[in-house]
Amino acid sequence: MEFKLEAHRIVSISLGKIYSARGQRGGLKLHKNLLVSLVLRSARQVYLSEPCCPPEPPAAPRALPEEPPPPCAAAAAWAPGEPPPPPDEAPRGGPRRPGADCESARARRCCCCGCCCCEAGGGGAAPPLPCCSRKRGAGERGQAGSPVKKPRREAEEPPPPPPGEQEDMETGNVANLISIFGSSFSGLLGKDPPGRRRAPRDGGEAAAAAPAEAAAEPGQICCDEPVLRTLNPWSTAIVAF
């Protein structure tokens, strides 16, 4: 959980750096922006691959339902604005942005990661914790990949922001940005906005990148007018860049 927050923070900082690099005197610093994009890529991978509520091993001390708690994709089914259900409740159906839930879950209480990372707002990168493994198996990648599809779908039909959930909106936008920016370096150098670029990446991507993530077509999203309207000014600047 804490990794996801750390990753989110790093993604925001990185995007800010890329944005402010545009007006820099002397032109774009290739080296620095490459490093920032690498950090962004790592943070993005962690952010997208780490579930909201990682499945607890059966040996965990807390009382568990018979079924293990669902991974983030299904947990995304929580209704907006409600406190996360205790782990022994079955998840409800319905689409929901996964990032938003994690944010609200964390704000209220540290939910199902009972045995780990329970310090809300802990500063600094926590060491890798056993049940919040950043490395995910191939099978789980498919699941981890699905949150990427959710923001994409949602981005195309701008949902009205639920009241009192500005924080979630921001997280949701960051998730949009991540899928838009993609894992390639394309957005940083081209004079054209990433939208006009044909399918960036795949060949050059790191082996660790999930195929599902690669399937998110950054270029096409940027072109969509309704998408551009929903993005906050920050992200619009990145798109133009």
Next chain:
Amino acid sequence: MEGESIYEVDSGDGLGADIISTVEFNHTGELLATGDKGGRVVIFQREPESKNEPYSQGEYNVYSTFQSHEPEFDYLKSLEIEEKINKIKWLPQQNAAHSLLSTNDKTIKLWKITERDKRPEGYNLKDEEGKLKDLSTVTSLQVPVLKPMDLMVEVTPRRIFANGHTYHVNSISVNSDCETYMSADDLRINLWHLAITDRSFNIVDIKPANMEDLTEVITASEFHPHHCNLFVYSSSKGSLRLCDMRASALCDKHSKLYEEPEDPSNRSFFSEIISSVSDVKFSHSGRYMLTRDYLTVKVWDLNMETKPVETYQVHDYLRSKLCSLYENDCIFDKFECAWNGSDSVIMTGAYNNFFRMFDRNTKRDVTLEASRESSKPRAILKPRRVCVGGKRRKDDISVDSLDFTKKILHTAWHPTENIIAIAATNNLYIFQDKVNSEMH
């Protein structure tokens, strides 16, 4: 080490002193050149030792100041080209004049520095001010004679090597053949002849066909001090590549690749950034290479590609603060490193105006501070210590009170003596080890 002199590099335009961006001794150590963010070069000269005043022996005084580069504008790309001097390299002296190369992001210039201490007097046709004489007043002819005058240092641009680089030039290196030099930008390295400005030869090109596939850039490069066919370049991924120009015209394929596998226990979001090599320097012997990355300096043996032979922690206490250092951009600071004349001690800068020296033989290290207090003439530098919790001694600095705006990125060591030049923002400090002024 004794505090010796401090110079504040003043732009003289009322805006205050300018940030020093490079420091370099010439091959004898008689001259010291600094470049700054405003495109100026200041050259210091060491006063010859005087038996009459032993305490003033070997002081460095300003010898010449000139504007090397001006801000330019690339109209095609709508980009300003900074005038900041990235690197200065001296040419070996071949006659009475001194020559140096200075570069900004795009253009390298060769400057010739000459002295004039005599001038001709007694012309027949012109008077002292140079005005033509009235011929009717000329009654006899005289032979002009050279009379001594106050020393004048003249600096002239002899060559301008322009349009060789698309990306930002990060290093230049003069070959031991004294005829060629190379310049490296983020993706390419060019070989130039010192006398030819209208063309250069590309010897390394790591630009991918698709820029989206870019994963690493060139961060520094240097010619081998003795073998004119060998050079090394470092990358943002922490690797070094030794190339042999005899092997092929385009040295994309390295002869040797020096790389240390990453320690998996240290993995973090910022592992890639902190492994990027910011500087590489051959030892004077030519047998070793010194590299600097964000937290360490490493000595590599040219014969061993798998790992460095020595690793020294510069400021490992920053490892837990990488996220904050990323936020305030300090993690991108590019520190340089230096060898002493006998390759027994290595030096590099850090934060809080600290700089570190590591003795390779005794394995002892020291942290010193470049500050006004420590630099009063003949004041002895006191070793400093950063405490990371636990027992705190008097005069220790805690990690949290380090000033990250005071960084020592550029340092230089005299080629033969224990004299060091430290650039701390806009101040230049020169320290001498008077006790051990002989090299051991």
